[in-house]
Amino acid sequence: MAKGMFVDTSICTGCKACQVACKEWNGLEGEPTHFQQTPGAPYPVAFNFTGNSYDNTGALSAMDWRHVRFIEQFNRNRSEARWLFSSDSCKHCNDAGCLNACPTGAIIHTDMGNVVVQDDVCIGCKSCVPSCPFGVIAMSEKTGTVHKCTLCDDRIHNGLGTACAKACPTGSIRFGDVPELKTIADARLAKLKALGETKANIYGYTEAGGLNVFYLFMDRPTVYGQPEHPIVPQQRLPLSTAATVLGAVALGVVGLISFRERGNKKKEDVTK
Amino acid sequence: MNPETHIVNYPWYFVGMYFYISGVSAGAYFIGSIIELYGGGKRSEISRIAFSLALPLILLAPILLIIDLGRPERFWHLFFYTKEGIPYINLQSPMSVGSWGLMVYSAFCLLSFLNTLAANGRLEFAPFAKLYNRLPRKTYAVIGMLASLFVAGYPGVLLNVTAWPLWESTAPLLGPLFIASAGSTGAAAIVLVMARRKMASRDAFVHLEKFDRVSMIIELLIIGAVIVVAGQYAAPILRGFYGVMFWGGTVIMGILIPLGLYWYSSRSNTDRSQLVMLTAILVLFGGALLRISLMQAG
Numbered sequence: 001m002a003k004g005m006f007v008d009t010s011i012c013t014g015c016k017a018c019q020v021a022c023k024e025w026n027g028l029e030g031e032p033t034h035f036q037q038t039p040g041a042p043y044p045v046a047f048n049f050t051g052n053s054y055d056n057t058g059a060l061s062a063m064d065w066r067h068v069r070f071i072e073q074f075n076r077n078r079s080e081a082r083w084l085f086s087s088d089s090c091k092h093c094n095d096a097g098c099l100n101a102c103p104t105g106a107i108i109h110t111d112m113g114n115v116v117v118q119d120d121v122c123i124g125c126k127s128c129v130p131s132c133p134f135g136v137i138a139m140s141e142k143t144g145t146v147h148k149c150t151l152c153d154d155r156i157h158n159g160l161g162t163a164c165a166k167a168c169p170t171g172s173i174r175f176g177d178v179p180e181l182k183t184i185a186d187a188r189l190a191k192l193k194a195l196g197e198t199k200a201n202i203y204g205y206t207e208a209g210g211l212n213v214f215y216l217f218m219d220r221p222t223v224y225g226q227p228e229h230p231i232v233p234q235q236r237l238p239l240s241t242a243a244t245v246l247g248a249v250a251l252g253v254v255g256l257i258s259f260r261e262r263g264n265k266k267k268e269d270v271t272k
Numbered sequence: 273m274n275p276e277t278h279i280v281n282y283p284w285y286f287v288g289m290y291f292y293i294s295g296v297s298a299g300a301y302f303i304g305s306i307i308e309l310y311g312g313g314k315r316s317e318i319s320r321i322a323f324s325l326a327l328p329l330i331l332l333a334p335i336l337l338i339i340d341l342g343r344p345e346r347f348w349h350l351f352f353y354t355k356e357g358i359p360y361i362n363l364q365s366p367m368s369v370g371s372w373g374l375m376v377y378s379a380f381c382l383l384s385f386l387n388t389l390a391a392n393g394r395l396e397f398a399p400f401a402k403l404y405n406r407l408p409r410k411t412y413a414v415i416g417m418l419a420s421l422f423v424a425g426y427p428g429v430l431l432n433v434t435a436w437p438l439w440e441s442t443a444p445l446l447g448p449l450f451i452a453s454a455g456s457t458g459a460a461a462i463v464l465v466m467a468r469r470k471m472a473s474r475d476a477f478v479h480l481e482k483f484d485r486v487s488m489i490i491e492l493l494i495i496g497a498v499i500v501v502a503g504q505y506a507a508p509i510l511r512g513f514y515g516v517m518f519w520g521g522t523v524i525m526g527i528l529i530p531l532g533l534y535w536y537s538s539r540s541n542t543d544r545s546q547l548v549m550l551t552a553i554l555v556l557f558g559g560a561l562l563r564i565s566l567m568q569a570g
Binding site: 104118120130132135146233246250260261 | 302303306307309310313314315340341342343346347349350353354355360362364365366367368371417421422424425426428429430432433434435436439440443444445446447448449451452455479480482483486487490494570
């Protein structure tokens with residue numbers, strides 16, 4: 001049975017308990033702080049943190065497998081404001097771009113449907129990095145391999161839920177069997193719609209071949225930094241291959257014509 | 273296309289240079305094998321040069337590729353799945369298929385190289401000639417040619433099946449583009465060697481120039497199509513630093529000026545070696561900048 005998570009962003013408070021739980025359980029180091037002198041500031045500024053938002057890491061990385069995205073929308077005089085939060089992670093795609101691209105078999109689907117990198121197989125070729133439609137998987141210069149959320153592979157194979165879901169104080173992140181989670185998600189969406197939240201939508205049922213970690217968003221996916229229509233990149237493989245074969249045939253024809261011995265043919269035949 | 277994508281600007285220089293050098297090697301091998309198919313004759317000097325170039329160039333490939341890995345010592349995992357102890361190939365992954373293809377191509381480069389040495393009388397090893405000649409010579413030409421076209425084209429497919437905006441939006445044209453560029457740079461490499469050896473006045477040379485010209489025109493057409501197909505996502509290679517590299521380096525210096533020079537030098541009757549050498553060098557630089565700009569701007 002495929003396990004997954006349902007992230008209900010409508011009840012996320014942006015507390016980042018999930019980020020902390022993820023780091024603790026998985027033994028992930030903190031992002032090192034790099035200070036540098038910045039024009040206009042008399043003191044050194046940490047340049048690898050956002051610095052202008054409660055969002056601290058700004059993105060997922062090899063060390064940050066969970067990232068609470070803060071969407072802080074204010075008008076000019078700050079009389080109107082909207083704060084949205086969305087706890088993001090690997091979506092554990094059914095048809096995973098990273099897995100498809102891996103040339104070594106390092107990335108696998110387990111029996112529970114989660115996508116895991118086998119660190120001892122990975123060679124650090126980075127071809128999975130641009131192949132993820134969501135920009136999740138990332139390279140670590142320290143280990144020379146790629147890392148991402150495992151859906152707490154060790155926990156879920158021992159009857160526990162994911163660390164982030166366990167730590168979530170509002171129930172915004174739920175772990176469970178995907179079909180069950182979908183029932184919960186549908187019910188929640190219906191309730192929100194009834195309350196007049198017309199823009200609410202569920203992200204991940206059909207996107208990129210179906211995601212085991214799916215979201216309830218209060219606005220369009222792009223507002224939450226997710227692609228509107230993610231596509232598994234390998235879907236372009238047949239057409240790209242066909243075009244390349246066509247190109248090869250064309251060059252072959254050009255070659256055959258260019259190197260044909262015109263006019264000289266007769267002379268050569270005579271000498272033979 | 274995707275604001276979430278945490279774009280880490282990797283230095284893809286090693287990979288870019290690999291795409292370029294393997295393209296030159298494959299283009300040269302392709303030309304050599306075509307001439308072999310026609311039975312060599314007076315132009316077999318071209319194929320001899322082609323095969324002597326193809327092997328040393330492709331020997332650089334594994335070096336560039338392995339340096340780029342995060343764990344270079346594990347490169348053999350590309351061919352062998354350690355968890356199950358079996359040879360491994362992932363047909364959905366251009367990098368996996370490409371690794372095997374590169375291996376096949378390298379083997380043919382080696383065979384053709386040794387055969388060229390044997391033909392020149394520099395390799396005195398009778399068993400090789402005996403084994404080599406067991407199969408009809410054209411078999412090598414046909415299979416080697418297919419392998420060379422594969423090596424020239426697969427990097428384009430690899431880039432097209434990713435999710436990064438520039439590489440994604442140029443699908444499915446990067447494969448054909450790389451093939452055309454491999455053809456023209458491969459021809460330019462042979463031209464350069466011939467011009468250095470003062471062989472530029474020979475009849476055979478005309479064929480080579482013609483092939484180079486036509487492949488450059490095809491390349492130009494594909495570049496036009498790439499820009500149209502990619503639309504707004506082509507911006508990184510059209511503007512800024514990589515824009516200068518792409519327009520100035522690849523299109524103007526690497527294609528338009530060489531086309532003009534070939535045309536000009538074909539009309540003059542004086543010694544053309546110098547001019548032709550310059551043209552070939554420009555084509556070779558243009559090919560390198562095409563790979564680098566496309567990779568780094570992605």
